[in-house]
Amino acid sequence: MKKNKYLVQAALIAAIYATITIILAPISYGEIQVRVSEALTVLPYFTPAAIPGLFVGCIIANIYGGQGMIDIVFGSLATLLAAILSYKANKKILVPLPPVIINGIIIGFILNYLYSIPLFMAMLWVSIGQLIACYGIGYPLMKTLEKYKENIFG
Template sequence: MKKTRFLTQAAMIAAIYVVLVEAFKPFAYGMVQVRVAEALTILPFFTPAAIPGLTIGVIVSNIIGPYGILDIILGGLATLVAAYLSYKIPKRALVPLPPVLVNAVIIGAMLYYIFLGTPDQMPLLAIMGWVGLGQLIACYGLGYPLIKILDKYGKRIFW
């Protein structure tokens, strides 16, 4: 029963992540991006099933996305690391922080490499800053209120 619940939660989180990325696709990719689905990165605080769920959701979204294998691998890795760190953080106010920092560094560096030598090229720190800002909006602006909602209603969903 416990394993089935874990797998079901992970699959549902992955599916919801992909749907949110696709629904808000114009905002989900690029150097200046706000992935609405990143609000879900607070879910590891409530269930460890969110770690594989978010990772798979990001991998599937990036398979569909424009940046190819580099984004699939690095996006999945960044999400896995950030989700694990969010799972380990005991303070609610800090739960959205790992996805902001990890994605700013890893995805910022990846986008710098992808856009290197193109007219869209920007300095590395600028790209990291823009990615971090988008993550801050998604993770704290949307994710933190989601924590408050799940504090109130989460028992019906996760237990």
């Protein structure tokens, strides 16, 4: 029963992440982006099933995004690493931080490579987008979900 619950949670998180990213494609991809679905990177705070869920959702979203294998592989691995680090965060306020830092660096390099954007600018723009998604949307989401965590993740 526990394994089924884990798989269902991971699958739902993957589906929600991919759907939000694709629906909001104009702001989810490109040189300047705010990937709203990154707000879900707070979910490892509630369940370890969010780690593979976010990873698979990001793979699906990046396949759709059309940036090629470099984004599918390294962009998705960035999300996986950030999800693991968010899961291990020992303070609630730190849970959204790994996606901001990891994606700022890795996606910054990807955008630098794909679009020849100066590396510092690419990292800065990605980090700003991540701050908006992870702290502006994700942190309030985390605070709200905390009230219902037993009913949702219990």
